[in-house]
Amino acid sequence: MEKTVVELFAGVGGFRVGLNNITAIDETGKAIEHKTFDFVWANQWEPSTKAQHAFDCYNLRFPSKTENSNVDISKVDKNTIPNHTLLCGGFPCQDYSVARSLSGAQGIEGKKGVLWWQINDILTVKRPPFVLLENVDRLIKSPAKQRGRDFGVMLRCFYDLGYALEWRVINAADYGHPQRRRRVFIFAYHQSTSYYKQQANESSKEIIAKTGIFAKAFPVEDFLETTIKKYDISGKYQDLVAISDKFHALFGDSGYMIDGKVYTANTKPFKTKSVILNDIVEKNGVAPHYYLSDAQKKKFEYLRGSKKILRTNKDGFEYMYSEGAMSAYDELSLPARTMLTSEGTTNRSTHIILDPKTNKYRLLTPIECERINEFPDNWTNTGMPEKRRYFIMGNALVCGVINKIGKQISIIIDNE
Ligand SMILES: C[S@@+](CC[C@H](N)C(=O)[O-])C[C@H]1O[C@@H](n2cnc3c(N)ncnc32)[C@H](O)[C@@H]1O
Known part of the structure; x- marks a missing residue:
């Protein structure tokens, strides 16, 4: 299996910097890339400004005639996206509720402009074996009136497409990185992979505490089986609309979903001394x-x-x-x-x-x-106004966290 990657909502390339361990830029402005992963397509489009500073930065650091796309992802024909092994991206926490569409009794519609549905469309068309997503930790609790509904909708989408997944809320500073940034990371794997079959034989406790991708990259203190909560997003919920209307859950910081069954717990990180x-x-x-x-x-x-x-x-x-x-x-x-x-x-x-x-x-x-x-110095020094450099870094992520997850994904793909 090749380590090909598609990067969505690419910004200035935090996933690529992390996955390919980029620490420097050459004299032409190009990233000096250790090509563990082969990025075959990237998409970045900033809706709020005419100038496309983040994309221009991405393009300068990762020049390519074909792979970098600067259009609204909702305008992209998903069939034109190259096949890939890993789909990655950080996307906004929005309202994921769905309703039955008026046209066609079976149709289900999410709200317009909600970017999760773009990811879902790509998964439907391209079915990549592995997916790595990042979001604010609020995602697993939203919305306030129906706790856990939005994440429940997302889990159900993955389940309907044949994926299992693991998630973990990680505070980068707990694991040695220079920022107290809590984000939820989601790693999904398709049932066609041998990794899926291997994980299906493990207990949920083992996965959350020891053998899962996050436990390997970000070790946690052991915890008792009794702290694991269980939810079912299949069974009594006949489809996505039923989840959207009725499902609520108190998801913990760590969790695992396979075959429509969800196991979740709050784990305690084994903290390491952080950069200050x-x-x-x-x-x-x-x-x-x-x-x-x-x-x-x-x-x-x-x-x-x-x-x-x-x-x-x-x-x-x-x-x-x-x-x-x-x-x-x-x-x-x-x-x-x-x-x-x-x-x-x-x-x-x-x-x-x-x-x-x-x-x-x-x-x-x-x-x-x-x-x-953890971007190289002057990464966003591409001629954009200084206030955009701050804005873009506020949108980005702690690349070292991605690097640690990437090392585990690389091993998983080697084993395929
Ligand atoms: C949370 S940021 C991700 C930043 C990225 N991980 C990085 O390291 O810079 C989300 C990105 O999605 C982009 N975006 C928002 N709406 C989009 C759309 N409709 N199509 C493509 N990109 C979009 C934003 O411009 C922003 O750069």
């Missing part, structure tokens, strides 16, 4: 515009302080919004907090550090943001 901000920040001072003016300092003080604000909700009711205080700046002795797309703007979530050389308050530089995500 001090290991990655510039030590020789930075350009003046990263330092905070007195006015900016005041603004950040307010934003990071505790406050109570009277707000009005969409139904016209007034309520008191309150938030607690954050420390005035981010400790260099800790890994970074979660980087959001608002990084670098005047926002409560933006990192503020005390510069190690000047001892003055400042923002992180784009290079430091790249390091927090």
Whole structure:
């Protein structure tokens, strides 16, 4: 089996950087790639801007006449996507509910613009043996009114297409990486693979605690069988609409689904010492515009302080919004907090550090943001405005986490 990959919602290529262990760029701007995995097609299109900065960056780092696609994925004829062994991508958490379509009694329709259905269409047409997805951890709990419905819909789609899967919520900093970023990773494998047959013989506890892909890449402390919860997404639910209408579940951080049966538990990571901000920040001072003016300092003080604000909700009711205080700046002795797309703007979530050389308050530089995500330095230094570099890093992922999962996938494919 070849290690061919299709990368969806590719952004600036976090999956590719992780899977092919990219640590540097050559003098022409190309990524220096250790080709463990062979990327045969990638798609990236930013709907909110005319300029396609993320795609341009991807294209510069991974130049190709044929493989990089810059159109809305919903406009792509899925039959034109090359065959591949691994489909990967990070996509938004949206509303996955479905309803019976008015046209044709058997038809089932999801909401327009929900990108999960694009992935589902590709799985239907191309049926890749393996799939690796990343999402915010909220996915497994959404929506608030029907906990676990959205993930239940996704699990049922995989089941209907003949896949088993494993998931794990991973905080990158627990396993040595420089950012406290919690994301859910999902690894699915088709029933046609020998890996599926091998996993089908293991107990759910063994898979979650020892033999599954995530337990191998991100070891957990052992836990008791009694903590495993079970759900059935087949059986009494006749189809996807039934799941969408009635299913709810309290999924744990770890889980496994095979043959419509879901096993889930909360696992405790075997933590490793993480890289901290001090290991990655510039030590020789930075350009003046990263330092905070007195006015900016005041603004950040307010934003990071505790406050109570009277707000009005969409139904016209007034309520008191309150938030607690954050420390005035981010400790260099800790890994970074979660980087959001608002990084670098005047926002409560933006990192503020005390510069190690000047001892003055400042923002992180784009290079430091790249390091927090374990991209090579200057990866997004492609001529785009600086604020886009922050935005794009807020959207990206911690590449080292993907690298660890990739090593396991590579072994699994070798064994096929
Ligand atoms: C969460 S980000 C993934 C970032 C990526 N993993 C990386 O390392 O940079 C999702 C990406 O999907 C892209 N996107 C959003 N809607 C899209 C669509 N309809 N078609 C293709 N790409 C889309 C966004 O521009 C964004 O780059």
